Amino acid sequence: MSVHAALQSDVFRFYLVITLEALVLAGGVIALLKWGFGAKVDQALRAYRGWLMMMPVLVFSILLGRGTSILFFTIVAMIAFKEFARATGLYRDWLMTAVVYLGIVAAGVISFVSDPHAHVPGWYGLFMALPVYVIAAILIIPIARNRVRGQLQSLALSIVGFIYFGWMFGHLAFLTNAVHAYSYLLFVLFAVELNDVAGYVCGKFFGVHPLRSNISPNKTWEGSLAALAVSMTLPWLLRFTLPDFQPRDCLLAGLIIGVGGQLGDLAVSVIKRDLGIKDMGACIPGHGGILDRVDSLVYTAPLFLHMIRYFHDLY
Amino acid sequence: MSAWQYDSARDLDVTPLERLRIFPREPDMLVYGARLISALLMRLWLRTYHRLSITGQGKLPKSESFVMVANHSSHLDALCLLAALQLRRVHHAFPAAAQDYFFVRSSRLIAAVVAVNALPFDRQARACESLNLCRQLLAAPGNVLIFFPEGTRSAAGEIAEFKSGVGLLLAGTRYPVVPCYLAGAYESWSRHRWFPRPGQIRLTIGEPRTYSDREGGIDSARHICAELRNEVLALAGDSQ
Numbered sequence: 257m258s259v260h261a262a263l264q265s266d267v268f269r270f271y272l273v274i275t276l277e278a279l280v281l282a283g284g285v286i287a288l289l290k291w292g293f294g295a296k297v298d299q300a301l302r303a304y305r306g307w308l309m310m311m312p313v314l315v316f317s318i319l320l321g322r323g324t325s326i327l328f329f330t331i332v333a334m335i336a337f338k339e340f341a342r343a344t345g346l347y348r349d350w351l352m353t354a355v356v357y358l359g360i361v362a363a364g365v366i367s368f369v370s371d372p373h374a375h376v377p378g379w380y381g382l383f384m385a386l387p388v389y390v391i392a393a394i395l396i397i398p399i400a401r402n403r404v405r406g407q408l409q410s411l412a413l414s415i416v417g418f419i420y421f422g423w424m425f426g427h428l429a430f431l432t433n434a435v436h437a438y439s440y441l442l443f444v445l446f447a448v449e450l451n452d453v454a455g456y457v458c459g460k461f462f463g464v465h466p467l468r469s470n471i472s473p474n475k476t477w478e479g480s481l482a483a484l485a486v487s488m489t490l491p492w493l494l495r496f497t498l499p500d501f502q503p504r505d506c507l508l509a510g511l512i513i514g515v516g517g518q519l520g521d522l523a524v525s526v527i528k529r530d531l532g533i534k535d536m537g538a539c540i541p542g543h544g545g546i547l548d549r550v551d552s553l554v555y556t557a558p559l560f561l562h563m564i565r566y567f568h569d570l571y
Numbered sequence: 572m573s574a575w576q577y578d579s580a581r582d583l584d585v586t587p588l589e590r591l592r593i594f595p596r597e598p599d600m601l602v603y604g605a606r607l608i609s610a611l612l613m614r615l616w617l618r619t620y621h622r623l624s625i626t627g628q629g630k631l632p633k634s635e636s637f638v639m640v641a642n643h644s645s646h647l648d649a650l651c652l653l654a655a656l657q658l659r660r661v662h663h664a665f666p667a668a669a670q671d672y673f674f675v676r677s678s679r680l681i682a683a684v685v686a687v688n689a690l691p692f693d694r695q696a697r698a699c700e701s702l703n704l705c706r707q708l709l710a711a712p713g714n715v716l717i718f719f720p721e722g723t724r725s726a727a728g729e730i731a732e733f734k735s736g737v738g739l740l741l742a743g744t745r746y747p748v749v750p751c752y753l754a755g756a757y758e759s760w761s762r763h764r765w766f767p768r769p770g771q772i773r774l775t776i777g778e779p780r781t782y783s784d785r786e787g788g789i790d791s792a793r794h795i796c797a798e799l800r801n802e803v804l805a806l807a808g809d810s811q
Contacts (some may be wrong), residue, residue, distance in 0.1 A: 342597070345578030353600065407577050531577050538586050 257320040271442040302542030329429035330364030337421040339536040360422035364438030379435030427558040434570040449452035455483030520555025609686040627776035643719030644757035665690035666717035728757035738792030747779035752806035
C-alpha cells in the first residue's frame with residue numbers, strides 16, 4: 257500500500273468514486289427533503305456532517321499507505337477503548353487502563369513489523385498470541401498491588417476492553433498486510449457501513465417487530481432482514497473487486513457482514529444498556545462516540561480476515 | 572449474584588472540547604500527559620528565556636491543601652507560580668481563571684485547561700458558587716489554589732486593591748495561604764504586548780499564614796485581603 261499503488265489501483269479508485277457519489281447523493285436527498293418537502297432532517301443532517309468529518313480522515317489514511325492505515329486503526333481502537341473505559345468507570349484504574357493502551361499499541365506495532373520467520377509484512381503468529389501476553393500482564397496488576405476488592409471487575413473490564421477493541425478490531429489493521437489489501441479492507445469497511453445504513457433506513461420505514469426489545473428497542477426484524485439481504489447481495493455485485501472470490505466466498509462474506517455486523521452492534525448495545533447510557537461518547541456529531549460507529553467492525557473484521565486467510569491466504 | 576456498580580464518567584454525552592468547560596473535571600490520561608509535557612516545557616522556557624529565580628520555595632506546605640496569592644500583571648504569573656510547585660502537583664494545582672475570558676474561545680480554553688489546569692471563576696454573577704467550588708477543592712488533601720486577588724492583569728504594573736473573594740474563602744478556615752510577589756513579569760509580557768520579550772522574572776514566596784481565628788463576613792474578608800496585600804507589598808520591598 258502506498259500513494260502510488262492506491263492511485264494505480266482500480267479497486268481504490270472505484271471505492272473512492274462510489275463513496276463520493278454516495279456522499280453527494282445523500283447530501284442531495286437531505287437537501288431535497290429539507291428545502292423541497294420541508295421535512296425535519298436535523299438528525300440526518302448531523303449524521304451527514306459526521307460522515308463528512310470521518311470520510312476524509314479515513315480516505316487519506318488509506319491513501320497514504322500501510323503505515324498510516326495501521327496508525328489510523330490503532331488510534332481509532334484507542335479512542336474506542338477510551339470511550340469504553342470512561343463509560344464503565346475502568347478509566348479510574350490508571351494502571352489497568354495504561355496496560356490495555358499498551359496492548360493496543362503493541363497490536364498496531366505487530367501488525368506493522370515483518371514476520372521474522374516468513375519475511376512478510378505483519379507478524380501473524382505474535383498477533384494471534386498477543387492476548388495471552390496482555391491478559392498475563394493485566395492479571396499481574398492486582399498481585400503487584402496486593403489488592404483484592406473490586407479487582408475482578410477491573411480485570412474483567414480490562415480483558416474485555418483489550419480483546420474486543422484492541423485485538424478484534426485490530427484485525428482491521430492487520431488486513432492492510434494482505435496482497436489484495438485494498439480489495440479486502442475497502443470491501444469490509446464499505447459493506448459493514450452499508451449494512452448499518454440499510455438496517456437503519458429499512459427499520460425506520462418498514463420496521464414493526466422488535467428484534468431484541470431489551471437490548472436495542474429501535475432495531476426491528478424487518479430492518480435486520482433487509483440489511484442481511486443487502487449484505488448477502490453486495491459480494492456478488494462487488495465480485496469484480498474481490499480477487500478469486502468463489503460463490504462460497506461470496507456467501508460467507510455476505511453472512512459475516514450481514515449477521516456479524518448486526519451482532520457486533522447488538523453486543524455493544526448490551527454493554528450500553530447495562531451501563532444505562534445511550535451513546536458511548538459524543539465525539540462524532542450525529543453518531544455518538546467512535547465506538548458507536550465501529551461496533552459492527554469489531555465483530556466482522558476478525559471473522560472476515562480468518563475467512564480470507566483460510567480460503568485464499570493473505571499474501 | 573448482585574449486579575456490578577459502574578462508576579461512569581459524568582460527561583459522557585458532551586464533546587471532548589465541551590468536556591474541558593466542565594468542572595470538576597474527569598481524569599483524562601491524554602490531558603494529564605499533555606499537561607505534564609507542557610509543564611516541563613514551560614519550566615524550561617521560564618528558566619532560560621525569562622531567567623526565572625524563585626526565593627523561599629521551601630516555605631510552601633508539603634502535602635496539605637493551601638492557597639497561593641500573588642500580584643497580577645501578566646499571563647506569565649500563573650506559569651511562574653506553577654513552576655514553584657513540585658511537578659507531581661501540577662494536576663492538583665488550580666489557578667483561578669476568569670470564566671468570561673479563558674472559557675469562551677476554544678484556543679484559550681484548551682491552553683487554560685490542558686496546560687494550566689485552570690479553575691473557571693465567575694467574576695460577576697456566580698462568584699459565590701465559584702467560592703463554594705474552591706472550598707470543595709481545599710477540603711480534598713493536596714490541592715493548591717492559585718489566586719490573583721486583583722481580579723485582572725494590572726494595566727501599568729502597580730498592585731491594585733485585592734478583591735474580597737479570597738478573604739471570604741479563608742476566613743475561619745485552617746487552610747494556609749502563601750503570599751507571593753512577582754517582579755519582572757510585567758516588563759516581560761504586559762497586557763499591551765502580544766508576545767513576551769526576554770527579561771528576568773523573580774518570584775518571592777512569603778511565610779504561610781492562616782485565618783482560622785477570623786469570623787466570616789465581608790468586613791473580615793476585606794481586612795484579610797488588605798493584610799495579604801500588605802504582605803505582598805512587603806515582599807516587593809524585600810525583593811528590591
